[in-house]
Amino acid sequence: SHRDYMLPGIGRSGSEGSKATSQGTLMQVVAVKRQPDARLMLVVQALARAVVLRCTQALPYARADVQMLPDAEQLRAAARTSRCTVSELGDSTQLSVPAPLQ
Secondary structure, eight states: OGGGGOOTTOSSSOOOOTTOOOEEEEEEEEEEEEOTTSOEEEEEEEEEEEEEEEEEEOSSSOEEEEEEEOOHHHHHHHHHHHHHHHHHHOTTSOOOOOGGGO
C-alpha cells in the first residue's frame, strides 16, 4: 500500500513507512511529455544527494524538508580551493583561527 512508502512526519504516529527511503537524490524536472496513454515521460537532472528531515505533504504528491549532502567530488574541490587560497596568501600573512574552531 502507499502507506508503506510514507515519509517521516505524516500520519498519526509521524513515523515513516516500512519501505520509505529517507535518503536519495534531489532532482529537478527539466522537461515533461505526456504519452498517448496519459503517462508522463520526465527528463530530470540530479542536483545533489539529500536526506529527508521531515515530510511536509503527502497528497497529491510527497514533499519534504531535506538536507543536501556534499559528495566526495564537492569535498575534494572545496579542499583544493582552500589549499590554493592558503598558498596564495603566502608565509608572510598570519592566519587567525576563529575562536569556535580553536
